[in-house]
Amino acid sequence: MWHEVRGLKDEVDFGTPPRDGPPVTLEIDGVMITVPAGSSVMLAATKADRAIPKLCATDMLEAFGSCRVCLVEIEGRNGFPASCTTPVVEGMKVKTRSETLKRLRKGVLGLYLSDFPQSEIPDGWSEFHETLKAEGITSHPYGEAGANHFDAKVDDSNPYFLFDPTKCIVCSRCVRACAEVQGTFAITIDGRGFESKVVASQDQPFLQSECVSCGACVQACPSHALVEKSLFEGEYKNA
Amino acid sequence: MPNPIKPEKSVITTCAYCGVGCGFKAETRGEKIVRMIPWKEGKANHGHSCIKGRFAYDYYNAPDRVLTPLIRSSINDPWKSVSWQEAFDYAASEFKRIQAKFGVKSIGAVSSSRCTNEEIFLTQKLARAVLGNNNIDNCARICHSPTQFGLTNTIGAGAASQHFDSILQADVIMVVGANPTEGHPVFGSMMKRRIREGAKLIVIDPRKTETVESAHCKADVHLAIRPGTNVAILDSIAHVIVREKLYNEAFVRARCEVKEFENWMALVGDDKYAPELIGPIANVDPADIRKVARMYAGGPNSTIYYGLGVTEHSQGSTGVMCLGNLGLSCGMLGREGVGVNPLRGQGNVQGGSCLGSWPHVFSGYRFVTDYATRSSFEAEWGVTLDAEPGLRLPNMLDAAVAGSFKGMYIMGEDPVQSDPNQHHVIAAMKSMECVVLHDLFLNETSKYAHVFFPGSSSLEKDGTFTNAERRVSRVRKVIEPLAGLQDWEITVKFMNAMGYNVSYSNPGEVLDEIARLSPNYSGMSFALIDRIGSAQWPCNVDAPEGTEVLHREKFPRANGLGTFMLTEYVPTSERTSDRYPFLLTTGRILTQYNVGTQTRRTPNSLWHPEDLLEINEQDAVACGVRDGDWVKMSSKFGQIELRARISERVNPGIVYTTFHHAKSKANAVTSDLSDWATNCPEYKVTAVDVVRINAPTEDASLDAERLEPAE
Structure with missing residues (x-):
């Protein structure tokens, strides 16, 4: 009933909300782990100390399955299911690391990297930066000439946080935090495909939107696209 | 955009705004707070937050924060900065002089729900053990x-x-x-x-x-x-x-x-x-x-x-x-x-309520008239305590106007702005000989104070808060107190200056004293809270880690049974008339907190720069008021000026405003009626009239300039 909120831990991100169903035992990379039914493979892997890289998943939000970084191999199943949207099943055998998975993740992360401001890669410390580091992704094969979002304008209308769309990976964590955690539904994804972008209300500056500045989206953002102004020196201090 | 700079350290603490009492990780770089992140293991908030706790913390650093103790012999004199010891000695000598001249009961104390449990407990100890009377009240009087x-x-x-x-x-x-x-x-x-x-x-x-x-x-x-x-x-x-x-x-x-x-x-x-x-x-x-x-x-x-x-x-x-x-x-x-x-308004209303900051009861709502309870406190505190209940805050103010009440220690409260019938409160303040105010900022009440103790914000001290669900959580010091002392230390040092010998090495020892003297808190300690995060009272031998749901087996009454009270409806005598045709009710808005002392000093005012009068379109047309017009709202008790907003949120005949801004003085118009049982003021019903005016009078705009945050 309330495990989703009560089971959260400060220093761990299980990737998907904790559940409280009856115990289910499965095998992850040879490690046996028992978790409540309804848990995701991603949560089980985190508990088995085999954390799976992820971008669009975080344990305060329901699984979404959009970033395709958390793919795994499951014995007896075709393809490479996303571990965040795959519930655990008794006796399931999961492989979180393999040469194929490594290649797939590298391909996906390289695409994200190719549309991220390159100058902001070296000293970043967001989840996105940490994931790139952990997977050893330092470059991508797509060159500099392709389409990108580098010219998108920063929205610094809110006195407390800013939105830098150039760093947005459109994982929808902010959209879902606003809906699921705060319940205000002020943020959405506008457009389709490469045109997709995060907008507040009717594509308004945050300050003029229905946003209530609860900070849930900022906390949920994995790439510092939404970030507290107080973390910057200088112009954004007490803006 | 460049990358943000990573915070260096973090401390887990509890938000001091509303009664939800969210757990936060306060992150710092050097001696500066750079971010407040809701704590995922906070049992009240589970990693969520609102604009106030998450972002509006910078008030602690506001340029008008008072950083040195102030004294003056008359409220017409300018303030004089003094050392802590001088301020303690001056206040103590004044209190002693007043008590010698007007009697032991001519002085009282008021604590606030923004204080920690330990500070509230110390304030009532100050009144009972040091001032020697039960003239102690708290702001829950005017809310819950x-x-x-x-x-x-x-x-x-x-x-x-x-x-x-x-x-x-x-x-x-x-x-x-x-x-x-x-x-x-x-x-x-x-x-x-x-x-x-x-x-x-x-x-x-x-x-x-x-x-x-x-x-x-x-x-x-x-x-x-x-x-x-x-x-x-x-x-x-x-x-x-x-x-x-x-x-x-x-x-x-x-x-x-x-x-x-x-x-x-x-x-x-x-x-x-x-x-x-x-x-x-x-x-x-x-x-x-x-x-x-x-x-x-x-x-x-x-x-x-x-x-x-x-x-x-x-x-x-x-x-x-x-x-x-x-x-x-x-x-x-x-x-x-x-x-x-x-739903408790201020962070620690529940704590304020259960820790004995009342004229008639000790912590745990045990009567001062009860010999056994009083004896347990006398044994712990080493003094004889007054067996007669003291004055409630409204009675203290009445007694001040009548001339028998001459001094007050006010911790973290602004009665002139927040209490009903402002004119009466001001008259009471003016007739006292020594008002000691302990707060972060000079406020409406400080105009009538003689001593000012510069307090510490909740980010600068240790202690506990009890939220609206009875949950006791730790407040932890994130940065050093800007004025040098934590609030609990100030109260203790003032007690010492008054001649009462007591010392604590940390507020955990005050919580231990609370636990020894209060059945519901008997299992509480810093150690317990540090171990399990927070605990809901009752916390005792039967429930060593606290109690989430009350009344499972029986009700905490002598026979264990719940009972029914007769609730005959008696209409309030405050009703509309030809002269005052509208009913005013008041409320809050997300971005501002109470009388706004903290939030008005942050960018939160961008969302709510002023209190507005919500009025239904039908009434607005009848009064000739358009959206945004200045109006004068008057009642039997006073009048204020503010801008109107035409709104479908209120029905015809009803008007509504918030009370966050000192300049609009919403409580100058509210009625002086109060709850029949507890004197809680009737803020929510006042018959008023609304008249369009061309512009605010000079007085209102001057006030506005002076009281608005310096941004």
């Missing part, structure tokens, strides 16, 4: 004292029966006179989460609040009652429950005093409370009253959350009793998903 009285007399404990998470198992949520999405936003989000899962929502409130309708959250029934008719409407709901036999007889027989239940049935079952008669009085559709009664009684799990819209009335205590009666009659107490729960 009827909760204490009304719930104790029905279900036996003047506190929330549940923990917040309980709402996730509720099927019917009834919100009475509260607006959680604005006033208690993090709890409001949890409530909305449950409503999206299918729980039904009933809202009883004169105003169509944000809680009534928002994205994916709409009240099934909204009773937009006429202000002042709470008791009538709740009795009418009870009437339907009785007449249609919707009550839970098995529960009543097993858990309640049956005789009292029958008396109550006879009262509310009377024809005069039929929805068809009460509907027109309260201005709601009788069918909706019946619908609410059936929905609430039908549950299966129905829960009540209420706020100051219930308590701040001349029948505030009766209104709370109505809610207690409802919970008992339908068996909606003693398990998950049900309950009767006050």
Whole structure:
């Protein structure tokens, strides 16, 4: 009933909300782990100390399955299911690391990297930066000439946080935090495909939107696209 | 954009704003707070936050923060900066002089719900053990004292029966006179989460609040009652429950005093409370009253959350009793998903309420007249204590005007702005010879103070807060106190200057003393809270890690049974007339907090730069008022000027404003009536007139300039 909120831990991100169903035992990379039914493979892997890289998943939000970084191999199943949207099943055998998975993740992360401001890669410390580091992704094969979002304008209308769309990976964590955690539904994804972008209300500056500045989206953002102004020196201090 | 700079350290602490009491990780770089991140393991907030706790913390660093003690011999003199010792000595000598001349009882103390439990406990210890009388009160007097009285007399404990998470198992949520999405936003989000899962929502409130309708959250029934008719409407709901036999007889027989239940049935079952008669009085559709009664009684799990819209009335205590009666009659107490729960306005109202900051009771609501209780305190404190209850804050002010009350120690309160009938409060302040104010900033009250102790913000001290669900959480020092001393140290040093010898090496020792002297807190300690994060009282040998849901087996009354109070509806004498045709009611907004001392010093004012008068279009047309016009609002008690906003949130005949800004002085117009049982002021109903004016008078704009934050 309330495990989703009560089971959260400060220093761990299980990737998907904790559940409280009856115990289910499965095998992850040879490690046996028992978790409540309804848990995701991603949560089980985190508990088995085999954390799976992820971008669009975080344990305060329901699984979404959009970033395709958390793919795994499951014995007896075709393809490479996303571990965040795959519930655990008794006796399931999961492989979180393999040469194929490594290649797939590298391909996906390289695409994200190719549309991220390159100058902001070296000293970043967001989840996105940490994931790139952990997977050893330092470059991508797509060159500099392709389409990108580098010219998108920063929205610094809110006195407390800013939105830098150039760093947005459109994982929808902010959209879902606003809906699921705060319940205000002020943020959405506008457009389709490469045109997709995060907008507040009717594509308004945050300050003029229905946003209530609860900070849930900022906390949920994995790439510092939404970030507290107080973390910057200088112009954004007490803006 | 460059990358943000990573914080260096973090400390887990508790937000000091509203009664939700969210856990936060305060992150610092050097001696500067750079971010507040909601703590995922915080049991009140589970990693969520609102604009106030998350972002509006910079008030601690405001340029007008007072950093040195101030004294002056007359309120007409300028302030003089002095050392801490000089300030303690001066205040102590003045208090001693006054007591020698006017008697021991000519001085009192007031504590605040923004203080920690330890500070509140020390302040009442100062009054009782050092000043030698029981003239100690706290600001819960003006908000939730009827909760204490009304719930104790029905279900036996003047506190929330549940923990917040309980709402996730509720099927019917009834919100009475509260607006959680604005006033208690993090709890409001949890409530909305449950409503999206299918729980039904009933809202009883004169105003169509944000809680009534928002994205994916709409009240099934909204009773937009006429202000002042709470008791009538709740009795009418009870009437339907009785007449249609919707009550839970098995529960009543097993858990309640049956005789009292029958008396109550006879009262509310009377024809005069039929929805068809009460509907027109309260201005709601009788069918909706019946619908609410059936929905609430039908549950299966129905829960009540209420706020100051219930308590701040001349029948505030009766209104709370109505809610207690409802919970008992339908068996909606003693398990998950049900309950009767006050939503506390300030961070530590529950702590302020249960730690003995009252003129008649010690911590744990035990009477000062009781010999055994008093003896236990005398033994611990080593002094003889006064057996006679002291003065309540309104009585202290009355006595000051009458000339018998001459000095006051006010910790973290601004009575001139926040208490009703401002003119009377000012007269009282002016007639005192020594007012000692302990606060962060000079405020409306400091104009009449003689000594100012510069306090520490909650980010600069250690202690505990007790939130609206009885949860005791740690406040931890994130940065060093800017004025040099933590608040608890200031009170202790003042006690020492008054000649009372006591010392504590840290506030954990004060909590230990609280635990020794207060049954509900007997298991509390810094060590316990550090180990399990937080604990809800009662916390004792039977419940070593605290108690989430009260009343599971029995009610904390002598015979263990819940009881029913007779709740006859008596209309308030404050009513509209030809001269004052509108009813004014007041409330809060998300971005500002109370009288705004903290939030007005942050960019939160971008969202709410001024208090506005909400008025229905129909009334506005009749008064010739357009959206944005300046209006003068007057009542029998005073008048204020503010701008009007035409709004569908209020019905014709009702006007509404917030009380966050000193310049609009909303409490200058509110009535001087108060709750019959507890003196809690009737802020929520005042007959007023509204007249359009061309521009604010010079006085109002001058005030505005002086009091607005320097940004």
